[in-house]
Amino acid sequence: MSNLEYYSLTRPEKFFYKIGSFFKSIPLGIWKFFKKTPSKLKEFFKKIFNPIINLFHWFVRGDALTKLNFLVMGIGQITRHQVLRGLLNLCYEIISVIFIVLIGAPNFTKLPTFGYVSSVQYETDEAPFIGYMYQDDSFKILLYSVVSIIVILILVFLWYTSIRDSYELQQLKYIGKNKSDKETLKGLVGKDYHKVMLSIPTLGIAIFTIIPLFFMILIGFTNYNSNHMNPKELFDRVGLGNFQQLLGITGGQNGTQFALVFVQILIWTLIWAFFATFTNYFLGMIVAIMINKKGIKLKKLWRTILITTIAVPQFVSLLLMSKMLNTDTGVINAVLRELGIITQNIRFLTDGILVKVTIILVNMWIGIPYTMLMCTGILMNIPDDLYESAKIDGASPYKMYMKITLPYMLFVTTPYLISQFVGNINNFNVIYLLSNGGPIFSSINGEMITAQVFGAGQSDLLITWLYKMSMGEVFKDYGTSSVIGMVVFVVVAFFSLIFYGKSNSVKNEEDFQ
Amino acid sequence: MAKLERYHSKKFKEITSRALIYIILIILSIVWLVPFIYLLLQSFTESYDPTNIIPEVWTFQNYINLFTDPIYPFGRWYLNTLIIAIITAVLQTIITLMTAYAFSRLRFKTRQAYMKLILVIGMFPSFLGMIVTYFLLQMIGLSGSIFGLVVVYCAGAGMGYYVAKGFFDTIPRSLDEAAMIDGANKNTVFWKVILPLSKPIVVYTVLMSFTAPWGDYMMASYLAQGKQELFNVAVGLQQMMSKGRDIQYFPQFCAGGVFVSIGIMALFFWLQRYYVEGVTGGAVKG
Structure with missing residues (x-):
């Protein structure tokens, strides 16, 4: 199908066409792989044998x-x-x-x-x-x-x-x-x-x-x-014993439990990385748009307020937050009780589900100012006449956002999004200083945990779990932690590879100069 | 008449939307600032009470205690961090910019492969090899000193070249070529042509490498091995807040937090322009 034909399709047709071509490309890719293998192997052996032949040559002809x-x-x-x-x-x-x-x-x-x-x-x-x-x-x-x-x-x-x-x-x-x-x-x-x-x-x-x-x-x-x-x-x-332990192949019931805990932590790591990246990105962008809007005064003041929060070292704000959110001694619970809003203290950081929500919210509090700052710079680069012509054509603000602002931002900031996503998979500080991974898994699917899970908590990411099992004060299991590290690598590499190839600034590196 | 009405309704819409934005911005500002105001207020209180937001008795004792408390030598931690930060800022900036320049301007056979290698290494959790790092530091005799941290930070500096490379990429190549025609070699081009043009990125890199050691918890806590005289402020204040003494020491922690934040905040406001430039540029070019 030529480009022109493709563009004349309706939206659902395009969608199905894409799906179709995706499945078509799989056997094609496999076929190409096998077709190329012999020549690749030849090249590979050439690379290995060339130096040896060279050495021989130099020895014979050398003085x-x-x-x-x-x-x-x-x-x-x-x-x-x-x-x-x-x-x-x-x-x-x-x-x-x-x-x-x-x-x-x-x-x-x-x-x-x-x-x-x-x-x-x-x-x-x-x-x-x-x-x-x-x-x-x-x-x-x-x-x-x-x-x-x-x-x-x-x-x-x-x-x-x-x-x-x-x-x-x-x-x-x-x-x-x-x-x-x-x-x-x-x-x-x-x-x-x-x-x-x-x-x-x-x-x-x-x-x-x-x-x-x-x-x-x-x-x-x-x-x-x-x-x-x-x-x-x-x-x-x-x-491969450590890998088998992770997959739950060995060790009977305890082994299965370990694998279950691992899967839980892996899933939460991905959920966390997704929400932490995209909530910050979109809300930060919206704040930036609000501040940048024509007619809004005191632009500098708003920006300065948000920069103030960036300037405070993260560990200070995180430790402060973890104390403020403490169930029994935290100020937030105390204030809510004084105001009569609650009668029982909210377990912000000790309830298995609530802790995840809390962490994502606190992360927004920490991350939005940074995204806001980044977005303001880029938003100012969008040419004004784009908006003006859209306005003349009668576009609503929402439509302008969806058709102009968002595509432009996504186009320009893909590398940033990737690095943020990867950074969040490895975001140690937020979790460790806020909840320390807690509350600890005590049972899984209604079953008491008897396996050694190295103090794994329900808000632990792979990285904090890795820290607990090797660097912490209690456990020192380097073998298992090394395997977890490799898992982190695989996850990160997977997502990087998917997005990295699509990023324009990577493809057209030389264009900048 | 109808036209005028429409005009009025449009204006009304505009005003309400503006008002709405102002209200949202004010709420956001409050949400963002209140915790820090709370931190500041608590640093002047005598003892922690969750129901008291504004201290009943105002006192400077917490700030004095910071430097006189025999259990938690905050002064030492602050000095440690300051020394580490200053040395790191200088060395790390040089190394990062050198790497960035090489990848941006010089063309050599292994360039692409090298950049990919750094990308791949960066995908492993950074502290996976920490026990080996500690052992290596022991071998060169730096495991019992704060300079071990400096070495570790600087050793990894080459891997954070992205932002600076993005900036160097935007400087026109014709400048280099013109200087080369005038007889400059590549060394002079870097120091005399490119660097003077790169003030924003130099300042940004210095600022980033100066502030990073203040917030590093993971590396610092492992390399200190529980020895208080090797802590930086992050590890120290975290220790202060753990081990069940958190309520007793909360005001002192707040004072410490304020003390650390004020210095860095001043630096940020002073160099705000460069910081914003670096953040924006870095995001675009990854």
């Missing part, structure tokens, strides 16, 4: 120095005017070899069982009469192994580039040219400037985000918890 460079990294560069680069390569090789021999190797050998003995008890004369001699710490063994793997990967990469450069220098020498350190340094403020700019951020992200993340994903396949921790015991691989 003595290039050949020596296979063993002593950087020697080919040092002897051909690139002293600085060669020395850096050499230094890295020496340091990493020492690291691997002294730290990497001993830990690698213990990796299959995560160590042999956790600790040895011995008697002492002093008060507790029992001392521990620490032996193996599974945590450290795994961590050092992860670090060693990364060190080795970097070493391989540098080794490859150093041989490549050495061979290139050798070729250049044949035709009487050379590249020295000077050119490298010049490149650093020229074509290689990104290496300078991104070196510190990369280092930070690699050490404090990627290594911990990689490590924690591995932990998801172990039983690292307070019973399997230095000095008590070593931890061990459990394969």
Whole structure:
């Protein structure tokens, strides 16, 4: 169907056409996937084998120095005017070899069982009469192994580039040219400037985000918890055990209960993210429209009042709110009672259903000023003549909102909406400081909970539950929490992927410039 | 006559709609401000009583107690947070802007892949790897000091480049090219051409990285490991409000909240223009 034909359809026809094309696209997509697979595989293998072929090629054609460079990294560069680069390569090789021999190797050998003995008890004369001699710490063994793997990967990469450069220098020498350190340094403020700019951020992200993340994903396949921790015991691989626990496959009745609690929390996380994002967005927009309306005076005052609330740190407003909403000692209940509106205190934060409403309302109180601020800026960018011509055509304010304001706002702020939605899935502060996840699940479907659910509460999000089971004061179950973290990732990635591709500013990045 | 009537009814409609908006705005303002007024009032009260909104006896004792209370060393927390915030503001701004500039202006082979990688990493819950982070800080000897937090904040700074990149994207490329023709290298272009033009985004980034440590609870509480001398204000005031002492300490908490808020509020009002610009721009370009 051509575009023109499509536009001539009526609305329901368009709707059905879309549904039809959606179902048509599924087998088509599968067919395309299989059709493309062989060529993709070919490309993939090419990418893997090319470097190996290259290395072989360089070894055969290289002179003595290039050949020596296979063993002593950087020697080919040092002897051909690139002293600085060669020395850096050499230094890295020496340091990493020492690291691997002294730290990497001993830990690698213990990796299959995560160590042999956790600790040895011995008697002492002093008060507790029992001392521990620490032996193996599974945590450290795994961590050092992860670090060693990364060190080795970097070493391989540098080794490859150093041989490549050495061979290139050798070729250049044949035709009487050379590249020295000077050119490298010049490149650093020229074509290689990104290496300078991104070196510190990369280092930070690699050490404090990627290594911990990689490590924690591995932990998801172990039983690292307070019973399997230095000095008590070593931890061990459990394969997919933690995932099975989450799905309720193992553990009989207790296992099913755990899975039920998990599903409840997952559903509430999604409901929360949806309401928190869209209530703030639409109400914030409406407030912004009201303030922006022609003829409304004291625009600055209204805006300042709302900005005041943004300026107060969130934790202050949240803690204050949680105290004000307290069932027995909160001011709101006290005032309502004094006024005679209620006779019994309202359990804002301790009733399973009411707490969810309260949290969303408080979140509106916190979030609307921010959205309002954002929307005012964008609303002012909508050309006035659009509204004027609509007015001349006799459009009502409601129609103007639906046909001009809303489409424009949605078009411009999609990235913001995505990041808000994702941010709300991971919104730790609001829940933790307001209700601390409470009230705790005591029964589910009329059944007493006997399974270990790590203090899961009815207003807990996945993220606060994760915090409770690993970072809190009571529980330390890193294996399970790691799996929950992966679930959060999957949920977030799913929603991001759906919306991200539709965002215009992502598609047309270069158009801005 | 009929025309005039219609004119009048239109005007009447306009007036009622305006009046309605004013009423809504006034109600909203009250809803938004009352809790903070309550916070301020309670900070002057002698002891907490839920039925008393306006203190019966006005006193400054809570503010004095904040700095003299032996159990909760608020002065220390405030100083901690201030030091962390100042150092973080400087370092984080530099790192964030460097990353943003690289992604916005420089074209290199791994650029798209790198940006996608940061996007994907950002989808994991940020504190999943916190036990490892703590261990790494222990290895470099920063686990028992507030500078551990500074390191963690700055290490993640590269991942918050979005807003600044959006801003850099709007600066015309011809400026860079003109400077390059005049013999500038990319380093000078960044420091001498782009940065001076980016005052709004620089101020916005500084403001954001300065205020973030004041509100961070999660990271700060874990890295402090319950040691009071390492708390920031968020962790400290949260502690004050837990463990069953919340009624006794509520006025003192209010005083602390007021104390923390006033500084940041002043900063916000001073830099309001840049803040608004950053928020709007950031939303549009994600």
